Amino acid sequence: MTGRTLPDRAPVVIVGGGIMGVSIAYHLAAAGVRDVVLLDKGSLGSGSTCKAAGGVRAQFSDPLNITLGRRSLDTFATFADRFDQEIDFHRVGYLFLLSDRDDVATFEHNVALQNELGVPTRMIDVAEAKRLSPLISTDGLLAAAYSPTDGHCTPESVVLGYATAARRAGATLVPHCAVTGVDVRDGRIRAVQTNGGTIATSAVICAAGAWSAEVGSWVGVDLPVTPLRRQILITEPVTGLDPDTPFTIDFATTYYFHREGQGLLLGMSDPEETPGFKLNRSDDWLPRIGEVMEHRTPALADVGIRSGWAGLYETTPDNNALLGRASTVSDFIYATGFSGHGFLMGPAVGEIVRDLYLDRTPFIDIGALDADRFRGAVHRPELNIV
Known part of the structure; x- marks a missing residue:
């Protein structure tokens, strides 16, 4: 961990500092949530995000994914003006x-x-x-x-833009600080354990990408990633x-x-x-x-x-994301399992997770992406996956 001092407590802790984490941190802080904390075991974006090909598109086979892609494309198109960060967005199709x-x-x-x-x-x-x-x-x-209207841009620049905006809005982003566990008592989250100390909190957002299954296991939630x-x-x-x-x-x-x-x-x-x-x-x-x-x-x-x-x-088993709020433990929200397309959906997902945390209705019904769907027999696989 870096020499940065961790806060003793926070209303919400985000685990993962890729596109999902920094987008969520920005949208929460911009909505007025104070003292948001984001933790990542490495540098921001150093997991899957900055290893991505940078493609952004809305060409999918599932209406939910089409809508998430289209909503995010609107953000990428205006990102430089909104966040004062050039992302080399090339709308070449x-x-x-x-x-x-x-x-x-x-x-x-x-x-x-x-x-x-x-x-x-x-x-x-x-x-x-x-x-x-x-x-x-x-x-x-x-x-x-x-x-x-599809295209590609630079993932590192998008992460930097969101991270800078999140910090300006009051969020605390701590790289090189590994989360090692989550304390749960009586079905409620009490604290997050890290290699730099303990943060008391009542809410955790899992945006840990390929490492999300372990995070889910800490609170007894199956995230099949x-x-x-x-x-x-x-x-x-x-x-x-x-x-x-x-x-x-x-x-x-x-x-x-x-x-x-x-x-x-x-x-x-x-x-x-x-x-x-x-x-x-x-x-x-x-x-x-x-x-x-x-x-x-x-x-x-x-x-x-x-x-x-x-x-x-x-x-994930059906190549669709896991996006929702856990039913078995209070205030555990997850945004993961995007099967290679999380970067292009990050802006829209940040809005959705903000609304889930604030008990607002998101701009689209995400019920079909609940992690509990795999308990049933009917899945709807995303076909346009490469």
Whole structure:
């Protein structure tokens, strides 16, 4: 822990300093909640947030996720003005490349739903997909889905913007302070234990991402979040790279890329990956992504790799978030399990958690994201996960 003195007490303690935590801290403090405390065992954003690809979109298959994505896009678009923090928001669109007839039918349904909810997605033909993303090979493609209002930005800058605004509004953010337990008596939260001391509190908000299952266990709440390694590469400069290249995803393989400076950021899920807190880069993955790159973006065959890293998805059984208030212990609120899409939903979720804490009605019904849903037999999986 740093040399910073912890407060003896706080009305609410947030566990986790990624996009979710800092967004929640800001929205609570801005709403007038005094003495909000946020704790993170590392630097702010050093968990999954700053390992993310930075994509922001509203192209999902579930109405809740579409709405969360769209609401957050509105914030990203105005973030620099609202928070006096540049986040390098590039509204170049998201382009999903489709090579399977069933996927085309699914995306046609999704696009209709997105349009009903105000997202200007459209199905396009292969020729237009090639025009939008010139680096791709169209071999095997049948169609594509495109939304011009999606894009990408810099996660570290978003975290800094929210953290600065939260502190200005009176919140206390303490990095390098690990939470080690939560005291519960008679069904009520009494205190949070840390490696720097004890904070008396009656409310805890879990925004611990891939580490949330342990936090939930401290209060007897099952948060079925599983860590899964995902890897990202950054290329050397790409000659003639179109600055308006959209965030392009080959849906069948999950291979994706977007512009990053003069080069590209690219990644792909690994079908052979196993769960666990693995943050090292795996050499076994490189030949697999290389094979897909050679097929879908042969123009990149001779481009060198400059750097890369590994991060963690916080997956749930149905690829939907866990968002709500615990039913078995008072004032334990959770916002986790976003299955790789927490960064893009962080602004909207901050608003929702603020309202849950203040006993207000959120702008959207989140009942379907309650962690207790897994006790039943009916799930509604999010299909547009890469």
